[in-house]
């Protein structure tokens with residue numbers, strides 16, 4: 001087998017412990033805001049199934065969730081899941097023995113997996129309908145960034161879920177996916193999902209996005225989110241911000257597709273979001289092969305924040321599509337406090 005074939009093969013890796021999941025999340029074998037939370041919690045379920053925590057599962061659950069939450073700071077999903085699950089476990093522990101508690105926590109986690117797929121299908125449907133309502137044309141062309149599909153969620157995807165829904169309705173002419181430097185989630189993952197499912201897709205480099213908007217009749221830009229805060233400012237994969245600026249310049253609606261679990265009403269503005277800075281090697285090499293001059297200094301923020309004013313299409317959630325100014329009211333009472 002060639003080196004390339006080894007690096008780009010499809011393979012499943014078993015995660016047997018919370019520590020396995022922590023490492024997979026940290027080194028981005030698992031990535032994408034919803035998938036980080038789901039895999040993190042599932043790893044806890046695996047350990048609980050084997051009896052972890054003995055007579056004190058609550059302490060084990062608390063320490064595990066705390067560890068998992070520390071793996072990556074920007075996406076809110078793991079932190080939200082940890083808080084909700086901890087509250088659930090503490091309540092359950094009042095009336096259940098250790099074995100019963102483990103079982104009910106595992107059931108909660110399995111339910112989380114199912115909820116995410118259902119929410120994504122709703123996001124796909126709401127997003128597709130919203131985009132189609134704005135265009136009389138028979139088919140639409142979408143530009144997306146990073147990977148927000150089955151590989152970033154429990155299944156179906158958020159922004160890529162919208163693309164899937166448009167394709168299922170036979171209304172997708174084409175999706176343009178950015179390469180998404182430096183980690184290439186677009187060329188490695190989104191392109192993979194599109195090819196696997198026969199979705200008409202074209203790969204572009206990030207630097208071709210503005211030109212693509214001008215030349216390729218883009219109907220809408222749809223991206224995912226790692227954290228949407230109260231005023232609608234959105235942290236997502238670095239490069240999202242410049243796409244939103246270019247979309248505004250070309251009069252193209254810009255949408256963020258995200259489940260309510262990616263929303264954080266406890267932060268007022270995007271300035272409060274912690275942006276993860278990744279190792280410089282992710283920029284200076286690809287698969288261990290150097291691509292930059294040795295010794296060059298590097299800044300490698302993994303995310304940027306798109307100001308709410310640029311989210312002109314709306315924020316597509318499982319509850320509907322909202323303008324940034326409508327989000328807080330729409331979610332208040334539906335989200336647990338962080």
Ligand SMILES: CSC[C@@H](O)[C@@H](O)C(=O)COP(=O)(O)O
Pocket residue numbers: 031032033034075145146147148149152153157158159185223224225226236237238302
């Ligand atoms: C449904 S995934 C949404 C976001 O998490 C996604 O757009 C993104 O920015 C992923 O970043 P990553 O660094 O690959 O975890």
